[in-house]
Amino acid sequence: MKRSAIQPGSxxxxxxxxxxxxxxxxxxxxxxxPLPSWNDGSNKAAITTFVDxxxxxxxxxxxxxxxxxxxxxxDGTLWAEKPLYFQVYFILDRIKALAPQHPEWKTQEPFASVxxxxxKGVLAGGDKALIALAMAAQTGMSTADFERVVKDWIATARxxxxxxxxxxxxxxxxxxxxxxxRANGFKTFIVSGGGIEFMRPWTEAVxxxxxxxxxxxxxxxxxxxxxxxxxxxxxPQIAFVDDKAGKPVGIDTHIGRxxxxxxxxxxxxxxxxxxxxxxxxxxxxxxxxxHTDTKREYAYDKGTKKALEEAKARNWNVVDMQRDWxxxxxxxxx
Amino acid sequence: MKRSAIQPGSxxxxxxxxxxxxxxxxxxxxxxxPLPSWNDGSNKAAITTFVDxxxxxxxxxxxxxxxxxxxxxxDGTLWAEKPLYFQVYFILDRIKALAPQHPEWKTQEPFASVxxxxxKGVLAGGDKALIALAMAAQTGMSTADFERVVKDWIATARxxxxxxxxxxxxxxxxxxxxxxxRANGFKTFIVSGGGIEFMRPWTEAVxxxxxxxxxxxxxxxxxxxxxxxxxxxxxPQIAFVDDKAGKPVGIDTHIGRxxxxxxxxxxxxxxxxxxxxxxxxxxxxxxxxxHTDTKREYAYDKGTKKALEEAKARNWNVVDMQRDWxxxxxxxxx
Numbered sequence: 001m002k003r004s005a006i007q008p009g010s011x012x013x014x015x016x017x018x019x020x021x022x023x024x025x026x027x028x029x030x031x032x033x034p035l036p037s038w039n040d041g042s043n044k045a046a047i048t049t050f051v052d053x054x055x056x057x058x059x060x061x062x063x064x065x066x067x068x069x070x071x072x073x074x075d076g077t078l079w080a081e082k083p084l085y086f087q088v089y090f091i092l093d094r095i096k097a098l099a100p101q102h103p104e105w106k107t108q109e110p111f112a113s114v115x116x117x118x119x120k121g122v123l124a125g126g127d128k129a130l131i132a133l134a135m136a137a138q139t140g141m142s143t144a145d146f147e148r149v150v151k152d153w154i155a156t157a158r159x160x161x162x163x164x165x166x167x168x169x170x171x172x173x174x175x176x177x178x179x180x181x182r183a184n185g186f187k188t189f190i191v192s193g194g195g196i197e198f199m200r201p202w203t204e205a206v207x208x209x210x211x212x213x214x215x216x217x218x219x220x221x222x223x224x225x226x227x228x229x230x231x232x233x234x235x236p237q238i239a240f241v242d243d244k245a246g247k248p249v250g251i252d253t254h255i256g257r258x259x260x261x262x263x264x265x266x267x268x269x270x271x272x273x274x275x276x277x278x279x280x281x282x283x284x285x286x287x288x289x290x291h292t293d294t295k296r297e298y299a300y301d302k303g304t305k306k307a308l309e310e311a312k313a314r315n316w317n318v319v320d321m322q323r324d325w326x327x328x329x330x331x332x333x334x
Numbered sequence: 335m336k337r338s339a340i341q342p343g344s345x346x347x348x349x350x351x352x353x354x355x356x357x358x359x360x361x362x363x364x365x366x367x368p369l370p371s372w373n374d375g376s377n378k379a380a381i382t383t384f385v386d387x388x389x390x391x392x393x394x395x396x397x398x399x400x401x402x403x404x405x406x407x408x409d410g411t412l413w414a415e416k417p418l419y420f421q422v423y424f425i426l427d428r429i430k431a432l433a434p435q436h437p438e439w440k441t442q443e444p445f446a447s448v449x450x451x452x453x454k455g456v457l458a459g460g461d462k463a464l465i466a467l468a469m470a471a472q473t474g475m476s477t478a479d480f481e482r483v484v485k486d487w488i489a490t491a492r493x494x495x496x497x498x499x500x501x502x503x504x505x506x507x508x509x510x511x512x513x514x515x516r517a518n519g520f521k522t523f524i525v526s527g528g529g530i531e532f533m534r535p536w537t538e539a540v541x542x543x544x545x546x547x548x549x550x551x552x553x554x555x556x557x558x559x560x561x562x563x564x565x566x567x568x569x570p571q572i573a574f575v576d577d578k579a580g581k582p583v584g585i586d587t588h589i590g591r592x593x594x595x596x597x598x599x600x601x602x603x604x605x606x607x608x609x610x611x612x613x614x615x616x617x618x619x620x621x622x623x624x625h626t627d628t629k630r631e632y633a634y635d636k637g638t639k640k641a642l643e644e645a646k647a648r649n650w651n652v653v654d655m656q657r658d659w660x661x662x663x664x665x666x667x668x
Contacts, residue, residue, distance in 0.1 A: 066538065066544055069546075143586055187546070189546075196587075196590070197590070200590045204400065210400055211589065211590035211591050212403075212521070212523075212546075212547070212588065212589045212590055212591065213546070214590065218587065221583050221586060221587075222579075222583070223579040223580075223582040223583055223605055223609070225608065225612075228613050229612045229613020229614070230582065230605070230608050230609050230612055230613070232582055232583065232586050232609075245556075245557040246557075248557040248564065248566055249555050249556070249557055249566065252477055252555060252566050253530075253552065253555075254546065254588060255545065255546045256530070256531070256534045256545035256546055256548065257545050257546065271557055271564070274559065274564050275557070275564050278559075278563045278564055279562050279563020279564070280563070
């Protein structure tokens with residue numbers, strides 16, 4: 001091996017000195033806290049204490065980088081979910097867009113109610129009606145076609161009450177938490193009851209969570225070779241429901257590792273928070289976002305009571321949106 | 335914002351100069367090629383040309399880092415698969431280990447043949463016998479218990495012909511290819527017909543592929559709360575077969591993105607290679623490992639003919655193990 005006149009050892013030492021000066025200067029000049037939208041209090045302290053414990057070398061709770069897995073519910077945890085799950089608005093809009101190709105829907109429930117704008121009539125049909133609408137709106141096309149439809153909708157559709165784009169109704173404090181965990185070596189995953197292919201087209205841009213780190217509910221799919229190349233078709237059959245006891249199963253299937261941090265907001269997240277914390281040694285973080293803010297967002301306990309009770313019994317951190325969060329949504333872009 | 339006397343701009347410039355010198359020195363001193371176990375030839379050239387095309391800024395085939403997805407079959411592509419799939423040896427060993435708890439197996443096929451060491455008798459039962467053995471050996475326990483069993487086995491069991499640990503029968507040239515792709519911004523995934531939970535306990539150490547980037551066949555699982563904490567139980571029912579047309583489906587479910595590079599060796603990988611290449615614009619890499627080396631490994635065409643034919647028709651790169659690879663297995667540790 002030839003060696004040039006310059007010794008890499010001495011160069012490296014020189015570079016190290018210069019960079020150390022540079023880094024210490026930047027550390028001095030930068031804002032002190034990575035969670036600026038969180039008010040000081042026990043929840044913010046629980047987050048930073050947890051991260052310190054699992055990342056500090058020599059700490060008894062130290063966790064190596066590959067095992068720093070954090071899972072986040074989506075609806076009600078990373079973005080709003082009222083008055084209806086945002087994916088329901090997507091499904092309703094899609095039914096209206098497809099109606100010209102389905103003249104029979106004018107007299108056929110639950111489609112007729114959707115087309116008349118009778119939301120109460122739709123909801124009266126219960127889960128069965130919603131599943132029929134979900135299948136009609138979201139299957140029978142290729143995964144590539146579905147991705148295009150979702151991308152178009154998410155870029156233009158607006159929330160019926162706030163007039164915001166749905167992706168503008170994500171929670172700023174949670175965006176900061178995601179970024180803070182990633183800056184500390186965590187891989188952040190979404191584990192949502194929502195459709196996996198409904199989320200993937202926009203999670204990377206909005207949350208910094210790549211497609212392969214999104215776990216969700218799904219329909220069956222089928223590979224088919226067509227004259228212009230292969231497609232994967234979405235079939236009208238539920239494959240997996242990523243909710244309640246399904247969440248640990250989804251985590252196991254997609255991640256294969258037990259999270260050390262998990263955030264949710266409802267009874268659907270209870271088992272994910274249990275799986276993350278119960279019977280585990282070492283520091284764990286379980287956050288339950290409690291919707292308490294009628295003024296800036298919504299306040300409700302429907303579908304969250306069991307999780308709130310368990311949070312109390314197990315000492316999970318219950319985030320009080322009104323008290324803990326300085327802002328709810330990101331500042332509007334001018 | 336306070337500012338110290340040292341200007342970060344000038345420090346950064348100084349550091350940059352020093353590091354540039356350092357890096358150019360190291361580049362000069364280091365070996366020229368990242369695939370040292372590959373002989374020069376059209377396949378090695380195809381790999382490096384492809385990587386250059388998709389990573390060079392301004393190249394018409396440039397692919398942004400998040401979209402650099404490469405998928406690898408495991409059996410016969412990353413490690414050997416003869417005389418039987420290695421997971422079959424695991425299953426047979428496990429049946430023997432469990433036999434004392436199952437006196438009825440002494441007279442019950444296919445278990446009786448396993449316990450007598452009559453491999454022909456076992457294989458005579460076909461897929462049905464193998465599935466019965468697989469379920470008996472690999473389900474009815476928690477995922478945590480199964481992980482421990484796999485870890486113990488993979489650390490100690492030895493191949494009946496080479497006497498090597500199974501993880502010593504991985505292909506050195508493929509380890510180099512995995513590392514080369516990762517060094518160029520790729521995320522590397524395993525997409526195997528093998529059991530997802532059979533692979534995950536060792537893929538990170540052996541291939542540098544983390545658990546969440548392993549896609550495989552699976553059994554149904556179920557979340558259960560026990561007195562000392564929750565478990566996920568493995569049920570004796572097949573959930574997903576990650577083979578043939580199942581591979582694009584598995585890729586879609588777990589990754590959500592179409593790969594731009596894929597490597598396989600058999601008819602089971604055909605659809606994965608199609609999904610990666612057919613009808614796609616831009617540079618794509620499809621490698622089919624052809625087992626041609628009776629002396630250093632195995633030579634066989636059983637179960638690979640359709641893939642070899644399609645490789646010819648579609649200009650996929652067929653790797654001739656005997657001709658293309660300088661070594662097969664990694665050098666033995668002293």
